Amino acid sequence: MATSKTVYDESKIKTLSSLEHIRLRSGMYIGRLGDGTNPDDGIYILLKEVIDNSIDEFIMGHGNKIKISLEDKRIRVRDYGRGIPLGKLVECVSIINTGAKYNTEVFQFSVGLNGVGTKAVNALSCFFRVVAFREGRYAEAVFAKGVLQSEKKGKxxxxxxxxxxxxxxxxxxxxxxxxxxxxxxxxxxxxAYLNTGLTLYLGKEAFKSENGLRDLLDGEVGEDGLYETVHHKDQRLEFAFTHTAGNYGENYWSFVNGQYTSDGGTHLSAFREGILKGINEFYKKNFTGQDVREGIAGAVSVKLENPIFESQTKNKLGNTEVRSWIVAETRQAVDDFLHKNTTASKxxxxxxVQNEKLRKELAVVKKEAKEAAKKIALKIPNLRDCKFHFGDKKGSDESTIFITEGQSASGSMVSSRDVYTQAVFSLRxxxxxxxxxxxxxxxxxxxxxxxxxxxxxxxDIEGLRYxxxxxxxxxxxxxxHIRNLMLTFFLSYFEELVVQGHVYLLETPLFRVRNKKETRYCYNPKERDQAIGELTSPEVTRFKGLGEISPKEFGQFIGPDIRLIKVDIKSLKAIHETLEFFMGKNTPTRRSFIMENLI
Structure with a gap:
């Protein structure tokens, strides 16, 4: 059989302008697109890039307020910094690698993407207007999809x-x-937490912090903190931490030059090491890191002139030279705090000591459980594993495990899954x-x-396979109910999984509406009614369970167009209260809540 060959010559070589490249490969610049249902979606990254420039002005001592307004899909941001130099306004917002972020005299600890951020916002916006005010004069430029439409200057x-x-x-x-x-x-x-003295406004609502990361932590932990929050701040390093009573594992919020590093990095590992060293030095003990940090909640922020991130979206810091000074400064600050606060130190x-006791008790139970598991089987029952896992060079981000109820649901999923990146664990x-x-x-x-x-x-979750x-x-x-029981399990013992954004709920269609020409899958009654109105003589099927969806159909719902809802929590203190109310002992309050909200 003859095969057609694609001609590869000079005519196939393309050179994209920076504007075309941003629009064609937007993920390289803003990480992901999304529709606004995830806090990491691109529309929020665009806003972040604009605000970052205003934050940079504040960091360099210019302007202590930023006003933001949101009206439908249009966002407005006004800062009171130095203003972009009027003669370079168009270049600064439209030509990549143009800006003052490369000059450490002008911007010492830059937050935004060097020379890229505002250009990406401009290129990815159907409307973009920028006005700079300096010394009684202004310059204005209006763009559409990165293309200049008009510009003005005046008094x-x-x-x-x-x-x-x-x-x-x-x-x-x-x-x-x-x-x-x-x-x-x-x-x-x-x-606000990272820039004390700055006030941000969203409409009329003000966001301001007097105590920096201490306010962040107190807001997250609330009254669950076991002792007064440790708080240290100097020019380059700020951190705060405390322990909580009912939480397992470790929870951290880490930042570099104001950027939230969701995957941590060298600054976070150095901070954790410094806490351990400071505590062992004060108590003159040799506690393990696991016993010291179990139940800890902490926040750390560093300012660096030349941060090295492991990706364009800056989720993880890679600078190795920061370790020694962060460890030393953290160790000293922890030791000082414990000497001055006897109640907290006790x-x-x-x-x-309680963590150490529980760990040793757990070790005995673990040993018995592992011995029992060996007798049952070497393989994990009810798991259909995949080839690539989290942390592998290939397929890491796509590695997914579906936790299903019953064999009928998992049967369709096992038959239609991607065996390279999708695993299935079936609950009985x-x-x-x-x-x-x-x-x-x-x-x-x-x-x-x-x-x-x-x-x-x-x-710990460092061994997470998916x-x-x-x-x-x-x-x-x-x-x-099973969803609630599974979330209770994760939030009770492995809340880091949820905090770091690894836990999701799968959305599958509730209805299938079809005729002889077309089939539509609908996820809610509104979509169903719309499909019924648009198809001629439709047949409507209500899926009562996942097991009713055939493997051929199911493949669509866990493929490239998969619909996932990320499980998100506002604060640690809300976890225990919510679980206590819904999953704890039955109370008159819960009974009346259920009765009032029954549909």
């Missing part, structure tokens, strides 16, 4: 110095998107409610123990 005697940016993300790039105000508020609070010691039914139980109880529950081992999180843990249950009362 503005009543306007304070600064920069005004107005933009609307392009629906050609982002599709049908909607801003979630809560995600924006969370970002603004982070800016409570911390009690917590560490409703798992045990683990709220309020000790960690040792996991080892007495065969199913939850097997799932923990399948995920690779027995000791980037995405997807709870896939039927869209009925039993399915929702």
């Amino acid at each position: 503005a005697p009543k306007e304070a110095d600064g920069t005004y940016v107005e933009f609307e993300p392009d629906p050609e790039i982002f599709g049908d998107y909607t801003y979630n105000r809560e995600f924006i508020e969370e970002r603004l609070w982070n800016y 409570k911390l010691l009690d917590k560490i 039914g409703k798992p045990q409610n683990m709220f309020g139980r000790k960690r040792a109880e996991i080892y007495k529950n065969e199913e939850l123990y097997n799932m923990m081992m399948a995920l690779g999180i027995e000791n 980037n995405r843990i997807v709870i896939a249950t039927d869209a009925d009362h039993d399915g929702f």
Whole structure:
């Protein structure tokens, strides 16, 4: 059989302008697109890039307020810094590698993407307007999809110095998107915590912090902190931490030059090491890191002139030279705090000793559980594993495990999955409610123990084998109950999985509407009604469970167009209160809540 050959010659070589490249390969510049349902979606990154420039002005001592407004899909940001130099306004917002971020005299600790951020916003917006005010004069430029439409210059005697940016993300790039105000508020609070003395406004609501990272931590932990929050701040390093009573594992918020590093990096590992050394030095002990840090909640922020990140979106710091000074400064600050705060030092010691006791008790239970597991089988029951895992060079980000209920649901999924990146773990039914139980109880529950081992999180989440843990249950009362039981399990013992964005819920269609020519899958009654109105003589099927969807159909719903809802939490303090209310002992309050909210 003859095969056609593609001609590869000079005519196939293309040179894209920077504008074309940003629009064609937007993921390289802003990480992802999305529709606004995830806080890391591109529309929020565009806003971040604009605000970052205003933050840089504040860091360099110019302007102590930033005003932001959101109206439908248009965002406006006004700062009161120095203002972009009028003669270079167009270049600064449209030509890549143009800017002052390379000059450490002008910007010592830059937050934004060097010379790229505002250009990416401009290129990816259907409307982009920038106005710079300096010394009673102004310059204005208006763009559409990165192409200059108009520019003006003139006098503005009543306007304070600064920069005004107005933009609307392009629906050609982002599709049908909607801003979630809560995600924006969370970002603004982070800016406020990291920049004491700065006030940010979203409409009339003000975001301001007097105590920096201490305010962040107190807001997250609330009254669950076991002792007064440790807080240290100097020119390059700021950190805060405390321990909590009911939480397992470690929870951290880490930042570099104001950028939230969701995957941590060398600054976070050095901070953790410094805490351990400072505590051991004060108590003259040799506690293990696990015993010292179990139940800790901490935040750390560093300012660096030349940060090296492992990706364009700056989720993880790679600078190795920061380790020694961060460890030394943290160790000294922790030792000083404990010498000055005897009540806190006693409570911390009690917590560490309790952690040590529980760990040793757990070790005995672990040994018994492993011996019992060996007798049953070498392989983990009910797991259909995949080839690539989280941390591998290939397929790491796509590695996913679906946690399903029953064999019928998992059967369709196993048959239609991608065997390279998608694993399936099948529950036998409703798992045990683990709220309020000790960690040792996991080892007495065969199913939850097997799932923990399948995920690779027995000791800590650094051994996590899958980037995405997807709870896939039927869209009925039993399915929702299983969701709650699984989330209770993760939030009780492995809340870091949720905080770091690894846990998701799978959305599958509730209805199939079809005729002889076309089939549509609908995820809610509104989509169903629309399909019924648009198709001639349609047949409507209501899927009662995942097992009713054939393997051929199911492949569409876990393929490239998979719909996932990321499980997100506002604060650590809210976890215990929520779980106590919904998953704890039955109370008159919960009974009345259920009765009032029954549909």
